[in-house]
Amino acid sequence: MTHAPLLVPVGDPAGVGPGVSITAAARAVHDDRVVLLGDAAWLERLATARGVSTRQVSDVSEASVGQLALLDVATWTDAMVTSHAPSAAGGEAQLAALDEAITLVLAGRGRAVVTGPTSKEAIVAAGHAFVGQTERLAQRAGLQDDDVTMMFLGPRLRVALATTHLALADVPAQVTAARVLRATTHLVEALARAEVTRPLRVLVSGLNPHAGEHGLFGQEEILSIGPALATMATHPRVVSGEAIIEGPVPAEAAFRYASSGRAHGVVAMYHDQATIASKLLDWGAAVNVTWGLPFVRTSVDHGVAYDAARDDCAEDEGMLAAIELAQRLTRPLAGPAVGAP
Numbered sequence: 001m002t003h004a005p006l007l008v009p010v011g012d013p014a015g016v017g018p019g020v021s022i023t024a025a026a027r028a029v030h031d032d033r034v035v036l037l038g039d040a041a042w043l044e045r046l047a048t049a050r051g052v053s054t055r056q057v058s059d060v061s062e063a064s065v066g067q068l069a070l071l072d073v074a075t076w077t078d079a080m081v082t083s084h085a086p087s088a089a090g091g092e093a094q095l096a097a098l099d100e101a102i103t104l105v106l107a108g109r110g111r112a113v114v115t116g117p118t119s120k121e122a123i124v125a126a127g128h129a130f131v132g133q134t135e136r137l138a139q140r141a142g143l144q145d146d147d148v149t150m151m152f153l154g155p156r157l158r159v160a161l162a163t164t165h166l167a168l169a170d171v172p173a174q175v176t177a178a179r180v181l182r183a184t185t186h187l188v189e190a191l192a193r194a195e196v197t198r199p200l201r202v203l204v205s206g207l208n209p210h211a212g213e214h215g216l217f218g219q220e221e222i223l224s225i226g227p228a229l230a231t232m233a234t235h236p237r238v239v240s241g242e243a244i245i246e247g248p249v250p251a252e253a254a255f256r257y258a259s260s261g262r263a264h265g266v267v268a269m270y271h272d273q274a275t276i277a278s279k280l281l282d283w284g285a286a287v288n289v290t291w292g293l294p295f296v297r298t299s300v301d302h303g304v305a306y307d308a309a310r311d312d313c314a315e316d317e318g319m320l321a322a323i324e325l326a327q328r329l330t331r332p333l334a335g336p337a338v339g340a341p
Contacts, residue, residue, distance in 0.1 A: 003033075003111055003330075004033075004060075004108065004109055004110050004111040005032070005033035005034055005035045005060055005063045005069070005110055005111070006032065006033070006034045006035070006110065006111065006112050006113075006114055006323065006326055006327070006330075007035050007037060007060070007101040007104055007105055007110035007112070007113050007114070008021050008025060008034060008035065008036045008037065008101075008113075008114045008115075008116065008323070009037045009038070009073075009094070009097035009098045009100070009101040009113070009115055009116060010022075010036055010037065010038045010043070010094075010097065010116040011094055011097075011115065011116025011117045011118050011304065012086070012090055012091075012094050012116075012117060012118055012119045012122060012304045013038065013039065013042070013074075013076045013080050013081045013090050013093055013094065014080060014081055014082075014083050014084050014085060014086070014087065014090050014119075014122075014304070014306060014309065015084070015116075015117055015119065015303070015304025015305055015306055015309050016117065016302075016304065016305045016308050016309045016314035017094075017116030017117050017118075017304065018038060018042070018043060018046055018081075018116070019046060019050070019309070019312070019314055019316075020116070020300070020314050020315070020316040020318070020319040021036055021116050021319055022036065022043065022046055022047045022050055022052055022054075022068070023050055023052065023316045023319075024316040024317075024319035024320040024322075024323055025068050025319075025323060026047075026050075026052045026053075026068060027316070027320055028320060028323040028324055028327065029066055029067065029068060030066060031065055031066060032065065032066075032327060033063040033064065033065055033069070034063070034068055034069065034323070035057070035060050035063050035068075035069040035070070035071050035110070036054075036068060036069070036070050036071070037071045037073050037074075037097040037100055037101050038070075038072075038073065038074055038076070038093070038097050039072060039074050039075055039076035039093070040056045040070040040071065040072035041056075041072070042076045042081065043070045044056060044070055047068065047070075052068065053067060053068070054067070054068045054069070054070050055067055055068070055069055055070065056069075056070045056071075056072065057069045057070065057071055058071075059071075060104055060109050060110060061109070071100075073096055073097050073100045074092075074093035074094075074096045074097050075093065076090075076093055077089065080093070084306040084307070084309050084310040085306055086119045086121040086122035086125065086304075086306075087122055087125065088122065088125040088126045088127070089126070090119065090122045091119065091121075091122030091123035091124070091125050091126035091128070092123075092126040094118050094119070094122065094123065095118075095123050095126065095128060095130070095136075098115060098118065098133065098136065099136075099140065101113045101115075102136075102137060102140045102141070103140075105295045106140070106141065106294070106295070110295075111295070111296070111330045112295060112296035112297065112298070112326040112327075112329070112330050113137075113295065113296070113297045113298075113326075114297075114298050114299065114319075114322050114323050114326045115133055115297065115298075115299040115300075115322075116299075116300065116319070117299075117300055117302060117303050117304045117305070118133055118304070119303075119304050120132065131165045132164065132165045133290075133299065134148060134150045134164060134165075134290050135164070135165070137290055137293055137297055138290075138292075138293070141293050141294055141295075143292070143293070145164075146178065146179060146182060147182075147292050148186075148290050148291060148292035148293055149161065149182060149183045149186035149187070149290070149291045149292055150164050150288065150289075150290060151186070151187065151190060151288070151289040151290075151291055152274060152275065152278040152282070152286045152287070152288055152289070152301055153190065153194065153286065153287050153289050153325065154278060154281065154282030154285050154286030154287065154301075155282060155285050156258075156259050156281040156282050157255065157258050157259055157265075157266070157277060157278055157281045157282055157286070158187070158190075158191065158194075158258070158264060158265035158266070159187075159255075159258075159265060159266045159267070159268050159274045159277065159278055160183040160184070160186055160187035160190075160265065160266075160267050160268070160274075160291070161183060161267075161268050161269075161270070161271060161274050162175055162179045162180045162182075162183040162267060162268065162269050162270070163175060163179060163269065163270050163271070164271055165271060166270065166271070168270070168272075171207070171269065171270045172207065172218070172220055175207050175220050175224050175225070175269050175270070176224050177223075177224045177225070177227040177228040177231070178228075180204065180224060180225050180228035180229075180267065180269075181228040181231050181232060182292075183267045184202060184204055184228065184229075184232050184245060184267045185232070185235065186291040186292055187202055187265050187267055187291075188200060188202060188235065188237055188238075188243050188245075189291065190265075190289065190291050191243075191264050191265055192237065192242070192243075193329065194328075194329070197264075198242055199241055199242050199243055199244050200237070200242060200243040200244070200264050200265075201243075201244045201246070201262075201263045201264050201265075202243065202244070202245050202246070202263065202264060202265050202266070202267065203246050203247055203249045203254040203257060203258060203263045203265070203266050203267070204225060204228070204229060204245060204246070204247030204248055204249065204254075204266075204267040205247065205248065205249055205250070205251040205254040205255075205266055205267060205268050205269060205273065206220075206221050206225065206247070206248035206249065206250055206251060206269070207220040207221065207225070207248075207269040207270070208220060208221065209250070210250050211247075211248040211249060211250045211251075212248070220269075221248040225247065225248045225269075226248065229245060229247055229248070232245050233245070246263075247267070251268070251269075251273055254266045255277040255281075259277075259281050275301075278301065279301065282301075283301075283302075284301075284302075284315065284317045284318050284321075285317065285318070285321055286301040286318075286321070287299070287300075287301065287318075287321050287322045287325045288300065288301050288322070289325070296326055296329045296330050297326075298322040298323075298325050298326045298329070299322055300318040300319050300321075300322050301318055302318055
C-alpha cells in the first residue's frame with residue numbers, strides 16, 4: 001500500500017490503549033503504513049518490551065510500509081503512566097494525540113483514524129468540555145453532533161445509535177424523528193459498504209417496552225420513530241428493494257432477531273440499549289465506528305481499563321478488529337462490497 005497511513009492516537013497513557021495499540025498494529029501492519037501518536041519515547045519503550053520493532057518519525061510521510069511509526073505529539077511522565085488512574089496531565093496528553101490525528105486526516109495526510117480508549121474524566125479534568133470522541137470528531141470536522149452516528153459493528157450484531165452520551169432521564173425528549181432517520185440512513189450506508197448479501201434488513205427498535213404498544217407505554221414510537229420510518233420508505237435503497245426497514249420493533253426482539261441472523265442491523269434509541277447488547281454478543285470483536293465524517297474513524301469498543309493496564313493483562317483483539325476494519329473500509333471500492341466486519 002502506498003497511500004496515506006492509518007493514524008492511531010493511542011488513548012489514555014495510564015490505561016490499556018498504548019499497549020494494545022502497539023501489539024494490534026504490529027499484527028495488522030503487513031503491507032500497510034501505520035502511525036501511532038503519543039509520547040514516542042514511551043511508546044518505543046513499551047514496544048521494545050513487547051518485542052515489537054518501531055521507528056520514530058518527525059512527519060507521517062516518513063512512515064515505512066510494514067513497520068510501525070511513532071509520532072511524538074505529547075509528553076508522558078512516569079507518574080502519569082504508572083498511576084493507572086485518570087489525571088489532568090493524562091487528559092491533556094490523550095486529547096493532544098486525538099486532535100493531531102484529526103488535523104492530519106483532515107489535511108489528507110492520513111486515510112483513517114483508529115482511536116485508542118480515552119478517559120472523559122481525565123480530559124475534563126484538564127479543563128476541556130468533552131463528552132466523547134464521537135462528538136469531538138464531529139466538532140473538529142466542522143459538523144454538528146447530529147451529523148454523525150455512533151455505531152458498533154461486530155460479527156453477530158451491527159447497531160447504530162439515535163442518541164449517544166446523555167443522561168437516561170434526557171433520552172425520551174432527544175429521540176426525534178430527525179435523529180432516528182439519520183441513524184437509520186447511516187446504518188444502511190454502512191451495511192451497504194460492509195455487507196455482501198442483499199437485501200439489507202434493518203430493524204428500528206422502540207424506545208419503550210414492547211415498542212410502546214400503540215401509545216400505551218409512551219408516545220415516542222408514534223411521534224418520532226414512526227415518522228422517521230415513513231420518510232425512510234422513500235430512500236432509494238428501500239424503493240429499489242436493496243434495503244428493508246422494519247419497525248418500531250420491541251428492542252428485546254430486535255436484538256434477538258439480529259443476533260440470530262434474521263436481520264443485518266438494529267437502530268437503537270439510546271446508548272446502553274445498544275452497548276449492552278453489543279458487548280454481550282461481541283465483546284472484544286465489535287468496532288466503534290463514527291459514520292458521517294469526511295474520513296473513516298474506528299475504535300475499540302472498550303474503555304481505558306486501568307485495572308488491566310496495572311496487571312498488564314489486556315488483550316488486543318478489540319484494537320486489532322478496529323484497525324482491520326479501518327483497513328477494509330479504506331480500500332478502493334472495486335468489485336463486490338468488502339466482507340462483513
